[in-house]
Amino acid sequence: MRKLRKVWLDGPYLVWMAAFIIIPLFTIVYYGLTDKSGAFTWNNILEMGTPARMKALFLSLVLSLIATVFCLVMAYPLALILTGMKGGATAFIVSIFIIPMWMNSLLRILAWQTLLERNGVINQILGMLNLPKLYIINTPYAIALGMIYDFLPFMILPIYNSLQKIDPNVVNAAYDLGANKFQTFWKVIFPLTIPGVISGITMVFVPALTTFVISSFLGGSKILLIGNVIEQQFTQVGDWNVGSGLSLVLMVFILISMAVMQHYDKAADEETTRL
Amino acid sequence: MKKIYLPGISRLHGKEPCIMSNRLIDLQHITKAFDGTVVLDDFNLYIRENEFLTLLGPSGCGKTTTLRILGGFETPDQGRVIFDGQDITSLAPNKRQLNTVFQKYALFTHMSVAENIAFGLRIRKKSEDYIREKIRYALKLVNLEGYEERTPDSLSGGQQQRIAIARAIVNEPKVLLLDEPLGALDLKLRQDMQYELIRLKDELGITFIYVTHDQEEALTMSDTIVVMNQGYIQQVGTPEDIYNEPQNAFVADFIGDSNLIDGTMIQDQLVEIFGVKFACVDTGFGVNKPVDVVIRPEDLELFAIPDGEDTQSSAYQEAKQAAERLNPGYFEGTVSHLIFKGMHYEMEVTAHGFEWLVLSTRMFQVGTKVLMSVDPFNIQIMKKPESEDEKAVGLETM
Amino acid sequence: MKKVLSRIYLVFIFILLYAPIAVLIIFSFNNSRTRAKWGGWTLKWYVSMFQDQTIMSSLWNTLIIALLSALIATILGLMASVSLLAMKHKRRSVVLSLLDIPMLNAEIVTGISLMLLFIAIGQFLSRWGYTIEFGFATVLIGHITFNIPYTVLLIIPKLRQINYSTYEAALDLGASRWLAFRKVIMPDIMSGLVSGFMLAFTLSLDDFVITHFTKGPGFDTISTKVYTEVRKGIKPEMYALSTLLFVCILVLILAFGRGRRRKPVLDNLIRV
Numbered sequence: 001m002r003k004l005r006k007v008w009l010d011g012p013y014l015v016w017m018a019a020f021i022i023i024p025l026f027t028i029v030y031y032g033l034t035d036k037s038g039a040f041t042w043n044n045i046l047e048m049g050t051p052a053r054m055k056a057l058f059l060s061l062v063l064s065l066i067a068t069v070f071c072l073v074m075a076y077p078l079a080l081i082l083t084g085m086k087g088g089a090t091a092f093i094v095s096i097f098i099i100p101m102w103m104n105s106l107l108r109i110l111a112w113q114t115l116l117e118r119n120g121v122i123n124q125i126l127g128m129l130n131l132p133k134l135y136i137i138n139t140p141y142a143i144a145l146g147m148i149y150d151f152l153p154f155m156i157l158p159i160y161n162s163l164q165k166i167d168p169n170v171v172n173a174a175y176d177l178g179a180n181k182f183q184t185f186w187k188v189i190f191p192l193t194i195p196g197v198i199s200g201i202t203m204v205f206v207p208a209l210t211t212f213v214i215s216s217f218l219g220g221s222k223i224l225l226i227g228n229v230i231e232q233q234f235t236q237v238g239d240w241n242v243g244s245g246l247s248l249v250l251m252v253f254i255l256i257s258m259a260v261m262q263h264y265d266k267a268a269d270e271e272t273t274r275l
Numbered sequence: 276m277k278k279i280y281l282p283g284i285s286r287l288h289g290k291e292p293c294i295m296s297n298r299l300i301d302l303q304h305i306t307k308a309f310d311g312t313v314v315l316d317d318f319n320l321y322i323r324e325n326e327f328l329t330l331l332g333p334s335g336c337g338k339t340t341t342l343r344i345l346g347g348f349e350t351p352d353q354g355r356v357i358f359d360g361q362d363i364t365s366l367a368p369n370k371r372q373l374n375t376v377f378q379k380y381a382l383f384t385h386m387s388v389a390e391n392i393a394f395g396l397r398i399r400k401k402s403e404d405y406i407r408e409k410i411r412y413a414l415k416l417v418n419l420e421g422y423e424e425r426t427p428d429s430l431s432g433g434q435q436q437r438i439a440i441a442r443a444i445v446n447e448p449k450v451l452l453l454d455e456p457l458g459a460l461d462l463k464l465r466q467d468m469q470y471e472l473i474r475l476k477d478e479l480g481i482t483f484i485y486v487t488h489d490q491e492e493a494l495t496m497s498d499t500i501v502v503m504n505q506g507y508i509q510q511v512g513t514p515e516d517i518y519n520e521p522q523n524a525f526v527a528d529f530i531g532d533s534n535l536i537d538g539t540m541i542q543d544q545l546v547e548i549f550g551v552k553f554a555c556v557d558t559g560f561g562v563n564k565p566v567d568v569v570i571r572p573e574d575l576e577l578f579a580i581p582d583g584e585d586t587q588s589s590a591y592q593e594a595k596q597a598a599e600r601l602n603p604g605y606f607e608g609t610v611s612h613l614i615f616k617g618m619h620y621e622m623e624v625t626a627h628g629f630e631w632l633v634l635s636t637r638m639f640q641v642g643t644k645v646l647m648s649v650d651p652f653n654i655q656i657m658k659k660p661e662s663e664d665e666k667a668v669g670l671e672t673m
Numbered sequence: 674m675k676k677v678l679s680r681i682y683l684v685f686i687f688i689l690l691y692a693p694i695a696v697l698i699i700f701s702f703n704n705s706r707t708r709a710k711w712g713g714w715t716l717k718w719y720v721s722m723f724q725d726q727t728i729m730s731s732l733w734n735t736l737i738i739a740l741l742s743a744l745i746a747t748i749l750g751l752m753a754s755v756s757l758l759a760m761k762h763k764r765r766s767v768v769l770s771l772l773d774i775p776m777l778n779a780e781i782v783t784g785i786s787l788m789l790l791f792i793a794i795g796q797f798l799s800r801w802g803y804t805i806e807f808g809f810a811t812v813l814i815g816h817i818t819f820n821i822p823y824t825v826l827l828i829i830p831k832l833r834q835i836n837y838s839t840y841e842a843a844l845d846l847g848a849s850r851w852l853a854f855r856k857v858i859m860p861d862i863m864s865g866l867v868s869g870f871m872l873a874f875t876l877s878l879d880d881f882v883i884t885h886f887t888k889g890p891g892f893d894t895i896s897t898k899v900y901t902e903v904r905k906g907i908k909p910e911m912y913a914l915s916t917l918l919f920v921c922i923l924v925l926i927l928a929f930g931r932g933r934r935r936k937p938v939l940d941n942l943i944r945v
Binding site: 013216 | 696749771783818
């Protein structure tokens with residue numbers, strides 16, 4: 001170790017990260033707070049205040065919250081079931097539920113478009129069964145569904161990992177001390193998985209809040225999320241200053257959500273040590 | 276003197292245990308298999324009230340499974356667990372009047388020490404005053420007063436162990452189950468904790484059932500030791516019984532160091548080892564029957580023969596007389612190894628092609644020619660196992 | 674009862690996750706231009722996909738970018754990881770928090786920030802008559818940037834497991850530092866390097882958002898190609914292309930996740 005220390009191999013890495021992570025973030029700040037001539041202005045930020053943009057921001061927040069709650073409620077039982085499995089095939093079965101994480105999300109959303117269309121697969125099947133058809137494509141419902149589908153594996157993984165880390169004897173100890181299954185879950189198992197739950201929430205909420213692919217595939221052209229608004233500023237309108245200003249607002253929301261999560265993480269820590 | 280073990284009789288030997296009145300727990304015909312591997316096979320054992328009982332054996336002998344069946348974490352495939360006259364075989368762990376101290380402590384890392392100890396009491400909806408008082412009492416009992424607000428992660432292994440014990444005993448269980456609780460501690464701490472546990476048991480006046488693979492731990496603390504191997508009980512008895520009168524080669528080999536040799540029982544009180552006839556005290560093995568012979572290394576006595584002396588010399592005769600005074604039979608051998616162990620010397624003596632382990636406070640240099648003898652009382656004769664299989668079982672696990 | 678319920682739940686989630694993908698794959702074999710009806714099995718969309726110049730060039734771009742970005746990110750990640758272990762605490766926490774930024778930040782922000790950087794550099798250079806062309810190079814830089822943190826995360830645990838006295842023993846026996854590193858340390862961390870490379874390759878193959886903002890008009894990867902085509906109306910060739918990509922990724926994950934020594938990659942993937 002002593003001999004390795006002298007080598008400053010992280011040089012290229014630090015230069016790279018500074019050039020392509022740090023400086024670009026400052027570039028957003030620069031463009032966001034200047035006008036076309038380079039003079040300082042708050043106007044780009046205030047652009048967020050238009051009714052259409054506020055509506056998009058609000059819808060993004062609501063849909064990403066709904067998606068996060070659904071993912072949590074669906075993923076936790078699944079992670080519990082996976083943790084309880086025994087036998088040689090366990091690793092394989094777990095990976096089945098994780099692999100979609102690495103499958104192109106654009107294409108997976110495209111698949112849902114195919115399923116949900118007016119004449120899509122689901123409606124054809126419903127038609128064959130003489131059931132009422134489902135017209136949710138191009139509505140916020142379809143977007144929420146797409147978000148849940150797309151980000152579910154990102155919730156399963158951290159919760160499963162944190163459940164894996166619990167010593168089975170800790171659970172046994174709770175039973176041994178008289179707790180029933182319900183008490184054991186809420187007093188021991190769940191508190192021990194809070195770090196996993198929190199990282200799962202972050203991994204679902206932030207991408208859902210900022211997506212523009214899911215809304216443009218499943219929401220049609222009429223429903224815009226904040227991601228679409230910003231994306232259009234850059235690729236269609238070409239106003240980088242306003243786009244940057246709006247991005248800064250979005251970043252504030254990302255930072256707030258992370259701070260809240262950190263707070264809960266800490267609070268959970270403190271509460272459990274205090275009680 | 277030597278007899279086949281009868282429950283209740285050999286317990287009267289040696290250290291007088293605490294008041295052991297009635298049978299508190301009765302394990303009847305317990306059989307348990309995992310994935311087709313039988314871990315316990317028709318296992319029968321009873322545990323008396325206020326007893327410090329140790330399940331001792333190598334890993335895989337079924338001792339932990341027995342404890343888990345008692346705690347309710349496993350259900351036996353067959354057989355019954357009777358606790359205080361009630362069948363609790365399939366009663367859930369949270370309904371049992373016994374508490375467990377787990378391997379590696381299994382503390383709740385997201386709670387403070389006080390919260391850990393209060394866990395069972397809060398579940399039982401005790402008043403906060405009662406809980407506070409209990410926490411104080413328990414921490415005092417385990418010598419960790421003032422540790423209420425610490426987190427388990429900030430404690431040493433020994434301290435975590437004490438908290439795990441405190442957490443279990445505040446619930447006033449009738450029985451405390453301890454699953455290798457000292458396994459993760461270093462040697463010195465382990466020895467301290469052994470005394471600590473004995474003190475705790477005396478103060479609490481409850482039954483301890485202790486699982487370990489460490490024979491020294493078992494000998495130090497227990498009222499009763501149950502030696503197990505391959506899902507079967509090998510011997511039940513007081514530490515003295517187990518050490519001095521091992522019932523078979525497995526127990527003799529597992530408990531302490533010993534010299535385990537084949538012998539032939541010529542007649543009552545006479546055994547032949549490597550062609551030499553030794554007096555012994557055992558009877559009832561029949562005539563000219565092959566037997567296992569165990570001699571503890573500290574029971575072998577050495578008598579040096581000065582170098583170059585022939586068998587007629589007075590020095591040799593003196594040694595021979597001393598050896599014969601002990602036992603008419605004796606071996607002639609050579610010291611082949613010598614290690615100083617602090618309290619004593621550990622030596623190996625080669626005699627009749629067998630390397631005998633000898634412990635003595637007297638030193639004999641390597642190369643010294645010696646006569647080696649043993650008090651008849653200290654020769655332990657055991658029946659050969661019935662079949663070759665059983666013998667293989669006993670030896671391969673060592 | 675409980676067991677049955679949990680089985681049903683597993684199957685439900687499984688169907689939810691995989692049915693859409695299965696439908697998409699089936700449509701790639703549909704011998705009918707509209708999705709509204711099933712026209713029997715065909716491979717013609719695969720044939721026409723392979724004959725389409727723009728699709729083929731986007732496929733080629735995707736593979737080259739994935740390969741190069743994974744390679745460069747693994748090398749940079751290895752160098753960073755090695756020095757990370759030898760670092761003092763403060764400096765290490767700086768380097769580690771740098772890793773967090775691209776992983777925690779929204780992709781759209783990372784993409785936009787890179788786009789703005791390239792625009793700003795372009796404006797700066799235009800004074801001397803130079804321009805920055807959005808395309809291969811800018812996309813590659815973007816992919817390397819988001820790949821580096823993942824390679825570091827997979828290499829570091831392997832480096833931690835190494836017994837450094839073997840490295841010192843090699844030096845003691847007269848090996849140069851580079852030789853000692855290659856012969857003693859590299860074999861031990863190889864599985865970390867391979868899984869880091871594979872994860873980076875997969876992430877690059879999958880990426881849409883970063884590519885979307887850093888690519889120029891004439892340059893496409895499969896993801897961006899699908900995006901523009903879908904907005905115009907889905908052509909069946911896109912289903913064929915999607916199927917191809919799904920199959921590639923599945924094969925990659927399974928090939929490196931199973932078999933191979935000590936099944937390291939799958940475990941690592943599950944633990945990222």
